[in-house]
Amino acid sequence: MSKPFSVIRGSASKSWASSVGARRTFATSRCLHATWGFVGLGRMGFPMAKNLRAKIPKSDKLIIHDVNPAVTGQFAEEHAGQTIQVAEAVREISEQAETIITVLPEPHHVQNVLRAMLKPPTLLKIGPCKPRLFIDCSTIDPKNSRAASNAVHSSGQGKFIDAPMSGGVVGASAGTLTFMIGASNDMVKPVSDVLLMMGKRVLHMGEQGAGLKGKLANNYLLGLNNIATCEAMNMGIKWGLDPKKLAELINTSTGRCWPSEVNNPVPYVVQNSPASRGYDGGFGTSLMRKDMKLALQAAHESGAASVMGHEALSVYDLVETDDNCKGKDFSVVYRFLGGKE
Known part of the structure; x- marks a missing residue:
């Protein structure tokens, strides 16, 4: 062990x-x-x-x-x-x-x-x-x-x-x-x-290489959580829910995660988040694409299953080709989905 x-x-x-x-x-x-x-x-x-x-x-x-x-x-x-x-x-x-x-x-x-x-x-x-x-x-x-x-x-x-x-x-x-x-x-x-x-x-x-493996596993999960958070926030708001109350619910319940609590994709839910600055700064979508690709490559080489990864990567690919989203923090997926700003 x-x-x-x-x-x-x-x-x-x-x-x-x-x-x-x-x-x-x-x-x-x-x-x-x-x-x-x-x-x-x-x-x-x-x-x-x-x-x-x-x-x-x-x-x-x-x-x-x-x-x-x-x-x-x-x-x-x-x-x-x-x-x-x-x-x-x-x-x-x-x-x-x-x-x-x-x-x-x-x-x-x-x-x-x-x-x-x-x-x-x-x-x-x-x-x-x-x-x-x-x-x-x-x-x-x-x-x-x-x-x-x-x-x-x-x-x-x-x-x-x-x-x-x-x-x-x-x-x-x-x-x-x-x-x-x-x-x-x-x-x-x-x-x-x-x-x-x-x-x-x-x-x-x-041993050597283990640091990168840990980092890629973490960022793979981060990339998936970000898209899921953007989708969930968009759903709730379209259903008529108040975005801050929805975020509060998520952050005190089982959906709690860093993209919701710290880097919430809805503007002004978290005052200092990139979303509240026009999605400027933060962790760029291009970097998330790179990390997802590296994680999927390493998963393939080791024979590890990655059921959701390729779908998530395709979302980030599309975001980076959208003139209103490219070059922004990866939480801009919410804007790409048509989320209310």
């Missing part, structure tokens, strides 16, 4: 600080201060890197890279006077940084970045003089994550951990993300020490 996942909460621990301090006793000047790498400054990555820079010692260096130079320029400008370096290529980061965090959109982005960082296989002879720790916070499929992990480990140049997250842009900005990690037991502590500088909780789901 497998052991239940472990949960780690809190701020970066003393053990990580101790290990950082220990490595700064190396005789060479290039090891006196720690260097961190961050690749991918999108809507999630930018605030995550910002929180990381705020938590690591001022003397440490943070090297950043993104395909959009305007974003890295903005980050550097916002952190003027701090130790920030903009890398033109990701190889610069792997040569200098001991801990490297990636937050990338698609599986092929992760593969390409890892490939560029690992070749040539000479990282142990340069920079911090020790194996690198690659923490991938991207949401990709377990198969491609396993390939990335194998590429890192077979090169002998470091460790690879999958660490997808939950909490959205709001959580990334507030530093309250939950990370789900796939790692061997001995890596849980050092990885958690890093992640807790950008979030508040770390769930160890099992």
Whole structure:
């Protein structure tokens, strides 16, 4: 029987600080201060890197890279006077940084970045003089994550951990993300020490790939719950029910779920929800489509049944082709269904 996942909460621990301090006793000047790498400054990555820079010692260096130079320029400008370096290529980061965090959109982005960082296989002879720790916070499929992990480990140049997250842009900005990690037991502590500088909780789901499997299972359920909530709210309102009273009923009864309680799709039922802002912000429909596709792909590969998934995916596909809905928070399914706004 497998052991239940472990949960780690809190701020970066003393053990990580101790290990950082220990490595700064190396005789060479290039090891006196720690260097961190961050690749991918999108809507999630930018605030995550910002929180990381705020938590690591001022003397440490943070090297950043993104395909959009305007974003890295903005980050550097916002952190003027701090130790920030903009890398033109990701190889610069792997040569200098001991801990490297990636937050990338698609599986092929992760593969390409890892490939560029690992070749040539000479990282142990340069920079911090020790194996690198690659923490991938991207949401990709377990198969491609396993390939990335194998590429890192077979090169002998470091460790690879999958660490997808939950909490959205709001959580990334507030530093309250939950990370789900796939790692061997001995890596849980050092990885958690890093992640807790950008979030508040770390769930160890099992060995490499388990973090992504947990994330995809959760988001698969989220995608189904969202459509069901939109349909139920639309039904009730068309039957003449008051939307706030209907939501109150659902949220204190067996239909209770996050899309109803926190991200209700009917405008002004929840004042701060994306629906109350014209469905702007939040978790984009395109991201939900991506996660549903990845979950269905992984389900197919493992032989797991997915009776409702393909129907749900087709709904999100249609929503993204609707001019009044595309590019919006995924709760815009309610608008797509003709819900009263």
